[in-house]
Amino acid sequence: MDQVWKVYRSKEIEYTAVKGISLTVEKGEFVTILGASGSGKTTLLDLIGTLDSPTKGKVLIDGVDASSLSDRKLSLLRNEKIGFVFQSYNLVPYLNVLENVILPLMVYGKDNEQGIELAKKLLTEVGLGEKMRKKPNELSGGEQQRVAIVRALINKPPILLADEPTGNLDSKTSEDVLRLLARMSKEENITVLMATHDPDLTKLSDRSIYIKDGQIEKDVRMRR
Ligand SMILES: Nc1ncnc2c1ncn2[C@@H]1O[C@H](COP(=O)(O)OP(=O)(O)OP(=O)(O)O)[C@@H](O)[C@H]1O
Ligand SMILES: [Mg+2]
Structure with missing residues (x-):
């Protein structure tokens, strides 16, 4: 990020959520972004994930200025390079847990035996081995959150953006999720x-x- 500013504008008010942030993150780094509620964490992740564009300044992904790309090229870049875990989980309600997780694999025709085995392994690692056939509305908030995390990791995206991924988890489950993120980052x-x-x-x-x-x-x- 090079001198990035984000000003939210509505009819009457203006709010500057990001004030000239410059930041370089290296490949494979596991970075925690800390801050109080309202400090700008989600805004920052949305900008890095190219879901939102800066009011001023540049966001570069692997050296490519996101603002120089067409909408089509930008969505290709997101598909290929970025996995998202949103603060709200965005699971597909009519698909079960396993189907939700392998959904991103289908886009690339990788929903084969190997992909399904990986999905099962990761779900088991976060304690959802017994819940793979359940629908999201049969899960607790914390369980849905873990499904969203596994779904974001299944394609092994070069970049993973996770917004409060342990916000709804007890300390033991948080630890499991944290270890999974650290392991995926390293391996x-x-x-x-x-x-x-x-x-x-x-x-x-x-x-x-x-x-x-x-x-x-x-x-x-x-x-x-
Ligand atoms: N669409 C918007 N329009 C106007 N202001 C916004 C908008 N989105 C966020 N903000 C403001 O920008 C600031 C940063 O919001 P952001 O969501 O990035 O905070 P956060 O650090 O993620 O907080 P939390 O920990 O509660 O998720 C907040 O003061 C928020 O009210
Ligand atoms: Mg937030």
Whole structure:
């Protein structure tokens, strides 16, 4: 991100949610984005994920300026490179857990035995081995959240953006999800950006970026 600003404008009011943020994230880094509610974490992830465009400044993905791409090229880039875990889970209500997870594989015709085995393995890893045939409305919020995380990882996207992925989870399940993200980041060289307001969740990440009022307050690299 190069000097990125985001101003939300409605009829009467203007709100500057991101104030000139410059940030470089390396391939394979596991970055936690920390900050109070309203500090700008979701806005930042939406900008990085090219779901929203900056009012000023540039967002570059692998050196490509997102604003230089057509809508079609931009959606191709998102499909190929970015996995999303939204703060709301966006599961498909009429598909069961396993079907929700393998949905992104179908886009590439990779919903074969191997893909289904990976889906089952990851679901088991986050404690959903017994719930694979359930529909989202038969699951708790935390269970739906875990399905959304596995769905975002199934294609092993080069970049994973996760917005409060453990917001609805107890400490043990949070730990499982955190370990899964850290493992995928290391083994598959996936760049992970995870937003949270819980400082405890930084323990497995390589780097913690603290956001306050739309600016970077602190950028800390962990040595391991
Ligand atoms: N569409 C919008 N129009 C106007 N203001 C907005 C809009 N979206 C977000 N904001 C404002 O921008 C600021 C940052 O919002 P953002 O959702 O990025 O915060 P956050 O750090 O993700 O908070 P939380 O931890 O509660 O999810 C907030 O003050 C919010 O009210
Ligand atoms: Mg948010």
